[in-house]
Each structure stands twice: as structure tokens, then as C-alpha cells.
Amino acid sequence: MWxxxxxxxRTTKRLAMRIRHETPDADMAWKVRAPLVLETPLGESVQIQxxxxxxxxxxxxxxxxxxxxxxxxxxxxxxxxFPVRLSNDMENNLVRLEGLSGRQRETLALFYRSLLSGKMxxxxxxxxxxxxxxxxxxxxxxxxxQSEQPVKFxxxxxxxxxxxxTYLLIAAMVVGVIGNNIFSSLDRIDxxxxxxxxxxxxxxPSQGAFVESVEVSAGQQVNAGDILVxxxxxxxxxxxEQIETELAVATAEHDRSLATQYDLAAQEAVDDVALRxxxxxxxxxxxxxxxxxxxxxxQWVAMRGRNDDLAAISDPVTIVADLVASEAARRAARVAxxxxxxDALLELVDRGHIRAPSDGLVHDVRLxxxxxxxxxxxxxxxxxxxxxxxxxxxxxxxxxxxxxGMPATxxxxxxxxxxxxxxxxxxxxAGDHPExxxxxxxxxxxxxxxxxxxxxxxxxxLGAPVNLEAKRQMGQRLRGWLADKGxxxx
Numbered sequence: 270m271w272x273x274x275x276x277x278x279r280t281t282k283r284l285a286m287r288i289r290h291e292t293p294d295a296d297m298a299w300k301v302r303a304p305l306v307l308e309t310p311l312g313e314s315v316q317i318q319x320x321x322x323x324x325x326x327x328x329x330x331x332x333x334x335x336x337x338x339x340x341x342x343x344x345x346x347x348x349x350x351f352p353v354r355l356s357n358d359m360e361n362n363l364v365r366l367e368g369l370s371g372r373q374r375e376t377l378a379l380f381y382r383s384l385l386s387g388k389m390x391x392x393x394x395x396x397x398x399x400x401x402x403x404x405x406x407x408x409x410x411x412x413x414x415q416s417e418q419p420v421k422f423x424x425x426x427x428x429x430x431x432x433x434x435t436y437l438l439i440a441a442m443v444v445g446v447i448g449n450n451i452f453s454s455l456d457r458i459d460x461x462x463x464x465x466x467x468x469x470x471x472x473x474p475s476q477g478a479f480v481e482s483v484e485v486s487a488g489q490q491v492n493a494g495d496i497l498v499x500x501x502x503x504x505x506x507x508x509x510e511q512i513e514t515e516l517a518v519a520t521a522e523h524d525r526s527l528a529t530q531y532d533l534a535a536q537e538a539v540d541d542v543a544l545r546x547x548x549x550x551x552x553x554x555x556x557x558x559x560x561x562x563x564x565x566x567x568q569w570v571a572m573r574g575r576n577d578d579l580a581a582i583s584d585p586v587t588i589v590a591d592l593v594a595s596e597a598a599r600r601a602a603r604v605a606x607x608x609x610x611x612d613a614l615l616e617l618v619d620r621g622h623i624r625a626p627s628d629g630l631v632h633d634v635r636l637x638x639x640x641x642x643x644x645x646x647x648x649x650x651x652x653x654x655x656x657x658x659x660x661x662x663x664x665x666x667x668x669x670x671x672x673x674g675m676p677a678t679x680x681x682x683x684x685x686x687x688x689x690x691x692x693x694x695x696x697x698x699a700g701d702h703p704e705x706x707x708x709x710x711x712x713x714x715x716x717x718x719x720x721x722x723x724x725x726x727x728x729x730x731l732g733a734p735v736n737l738e739a740k741r742q743m744g745q746r747l748r749g750w751l752a753d754k755g756x757x758x759x
Contacts, residue, residue: 300319300320300321300326301319301320301321301381302318302319304316304317304318304343305317305320305325305340305341305342305343306340306341306343306348307325307338307339307340307341307353308338308339308340308341308350309332309335309338310335310337310338311332311335313332315327315328315331315332316328321381322377322378322381323363323365324358324363324364324365324366325363325364325365325366326363326364327357327364334355334357334364335355336354336355336356337352337353337354337355338352338353338355339351339352339353340352340353340366340377342376342377342380343380349376351370351372351373351376353366353367353368353369353373354366354367354368355367457738457739457740457741458663458667458670458671458738458739458741459663459737459738460661460662460663460677460713460715460737460738460739461661461662461663462661462662462702462703463659463660463661463679463715463734463735463736463737464659464660464661464732464733464734464735465657465658465659465729465730465731465732465733465735466657466658466659466660466731466732467652467653467655467657467658467726467731468652468653468655469632469650469651469652469653470626470629470651470652470653473623473642473643473649473651474643475642475643475644477502477641477643478500478501478502478621478641478642479500479501479502479503479639479640479641479642480498480499480500480501480636480637480638480639480640480641480642481499481500481501481638482498482499482638483497483498483499483634483636483638484496484497484498484499485497485498485631485634486631486634487631487632487633487634488630488631488632489630489631490628490629490630490631491625491628491629491630491631492625492628493625493626493627493628494624494625495624495625496622496623496624497622497623497624497625497631497634497649497651498622498623498636498642498649499622499623500621500622500623500642502618502621505614505617505618505621506618508614509611509614509615509618512607512610512611512614513611515607516604516607516608516611519600519603519604519607520604522600523597523600523601523603523604526593526596526597526600527597529552529593529597530590530593530594530597532548532552533548533549533552533586533589533590533593534590545586546585546586548586549585549586549589550585552589552593553585553589553592623642623649625651626651626653627653627654628653628654629651629652629653629654630651630652630654630726631649631650631651631652632650632651632652632731633647633649633650634648634649634650635647635648635649636648636649652726652731654722655722656716656717656720656721656722656725657717657722657725657726657729657731658695658714658715658716658717658725659679659692659714659715659716659717659729659735659737660712660713660714660715661712661713661715661735661737662700662702662703662710662711662712662713663710663711663713664710664711665699665709665710665711667711668711670741671694671697671711671713671739672694672697673694673695673696673697674693674694675693675694675739675740676691676692676693676694676739676740677692677693677694677715677737677738677739677740678690678691678692678736678737678738678740679691679692679715679717679729679735679736679737680735680736680737680738681728681729681733681734681735681736683728688728690717690718690720690728691717691718691719692715692716692717692718692737693715693716693718694713694714694715694739695714695715695716696712696713696714697711697712697713697714698711698712699711699712700712713737713739715737715739717729
């Protein structure tokens, strides 16, 4: 009997300590039979006969368990009432209390503890439970805390020194960052809206022709005068074809006159007068027309016996040969004239092709064979073989600060790596703000130093954004001033 009372006393004491210093746990499921009254939102009163700190046993025949209600805890003839939220645990057949405040948990635990110990709670304990502001925190160490190894603390002087060093390091970093920003704002001019530009050929004039063939591709390097696009002008080609036909006919006639002239020259040494006269008559008819040769021959025959010298001059073969020579010369002149016209048309056709105006780079070609040239905008984009530059905008307040030749830097991202190139201001002129037209400012051109045209095309992508800064060189100016005063030697 004594052992049973001692076990009950120790168990009750441990439970009381857990209830006072810890929130109710689901394991505390020892049910007591004591009346509790739960008032539903509809005004119905439900007598709870069996309950524990884990939950309430909902009586049979009672109304359905609501989600909220008002719980009454009796203390010495006085009911302590407080609102509760209910949760129906179907597995354990319990109605759990949720969202209890510290005062509510302490009051319910005091009543529960009194029932287990068999002692009536005093009024002071009730008042104390009602005045509990928050959950009490256990001040004693638990068994798990006592089993842990004690923490070894670092000696105080070492901790103080470490904290001081940390604060000094943070202060140095803050001062360094702020000082560097202040010096940078004083020593550098931020050029806004920086971008890469290139000298582009504005537009190729329309020739009123059609594309015959495209001789280049995008990204190709070309030299001045290289044909980029061959064009075909139907009207010019028709004229050229006609002239080629005329030239062929004139050349054939001229060749025939030369052959005839050669044959007549060969007949001068022939003694057969009849043969010579027949060839001369045929030639005369072929070149000069019918009629007239008989008169020449009769005059020549009449003069042969009377004046041999005059007869030699009046020889029909000689006269026809001279006439053929004159006709050959005329035909040669016609051939030369037609050839000149043809060459002019060929030159016109050749000039009609689109050629590179200088050494440079073909950026884009959007042309197809057979389409009219010059109708589509930016169908052929050409960049001159000049170094690419960067351009940005600054406020007009720097008009007296910026100058051509001023050192600058060009910052860009190259394959994920931040790159800074040395540069120099090469042009300063008034200009509008790129994003706010009409706002006056200064357009600043910065060129990369030490990079040729090919290198700038490789590293500066056309239209790419860049970070531009002009250097005021305050440090160098200060050293120069000190050197002039004899205070600096370096």
C-alpha cells in the first residue's frame, strides 16, 4: 500500500512539473472523469464527463461536434469560461483543443492536476493560473541537457580582440568603398548610353535593273572595286545585242573588201587583158553598182594607142582597185564606230554592277536572283574598312571638361568575361539625348587605342552596349603641379 501511494505521489509530482513548465503533450492521455461544460455556438450545453489534456471524449447522443465553442471549468462553485477551437480526431475518438493561450492551458492544467492529486486547488492557485502571461519556461536542466558536454568558452580577451579586429576590418572596407566611389566620381566622367558604331555605306543607288547574281555572302571581307552584285538591265542588253549584230555585219563587209582589194592587186601582173577586165567589172558591180564600168573600159581602150601614160592612169583595174580601197577604208571606219558604241555599252553594263566602294565587310545580303535591285531597304549592308568606335552621351555641364585626346576606357562583356579597353576621346559635338529627343547634351566618340580596324571588328560587336568613362587624370595633374612646385620627384 505504501509503495502504491509513493508511486502515485511521485507520478503526480512529475506530472505537475511537466504541466507547469511545458505545454500539454499528446502523450498525456490519462483521462479523468470530471464535469466540463462546452457551450456550442447555437447555445447548446454539452456535458463532458471524460477528458484529458490531450482532448475531450465527446459523449454519445450529444449534438455534432462544432469547430468552436465556450469551455467552462468549475473552480469552487465558480466557472471559468474561455473560447476554444475544436478538432475532431477520428482515429483516437477524441476532440482536441486547439489554439489555447498560456492562461487557458494553465487553468485547465491546474484543474486536471487537482483531480489527479485529489486535492482541491486554492483560490491563489486559480488566480495565479489566470494571471499567467505566457507559457512558463523550465529553469531546471533536463536529463538530456545535463548529459551534454559543457561548452568551452573562448577567453574574454581573445573574444574582445577578435571583435575589435572584425569591426576595424568592416570599417576599412566601408571607408574604402565609399572613398573609392567618391574619388571615381571626381576623377571620371560617366558617358551614358554607350554603344558601338561603324562607318557604314549609306545606300547603293538603284540602277533600275534586276539581280543577275550575288557574288558575296554575309561576313565576307572584300576589296575596293570587287563586284558584290551583278545586275541585268534588259534595255541596255537589247541595245548591246543589236550593236553586236551590226558589228558582225560591218566586220564581214570590211573583211570582204580587204579580200577583194587583195585579189585586184594580184591581177595587176596578169597579161590577159580580158581576164583582168572581167574581174574588174565583177568587182565594180559588186561594190559600186551596175553601169559605168563599160565607159571606163572604152576610154581606156581609146587612150592606149594615143597616150600610153594617160592610158596607164585610166586603167579600169587600177581605178576599181582605188575605189575598193576607198570602200574598205569606209567600212573599216564603220567597224571602228560600231566597236566604240559596243565598248561604251559594255562599260555601261559593267558600271551597272554593284561594287565595293572601298575595302570593307559585307554585313548582310538579302537579295535573290531576278528581283529588282533597290526596292528593298537594307538589302545590302556594307561596312567600310575603318576602325569601329563607341559613342555615348553626357550632360552639357561637361562642355568645358571634355576634349579631344582625353584618355578614356571602354568596358564590355566578352564571352562572359569583363573586358576593359584603353581608349581616347576622338570627337566631341553637341547632340540630343538618345532616349529623350530635344534634350541638349554632348555626343562623345571614344576610339580604342592600339587596335586596328580588323581588331575592332573582332572585339567590338556592332550595336553592342559598352560602359564608357572619360578620365580627368586628377592624380597626374596633382603630381604635375607638385613637380612644378618642386614638391614631387618621380
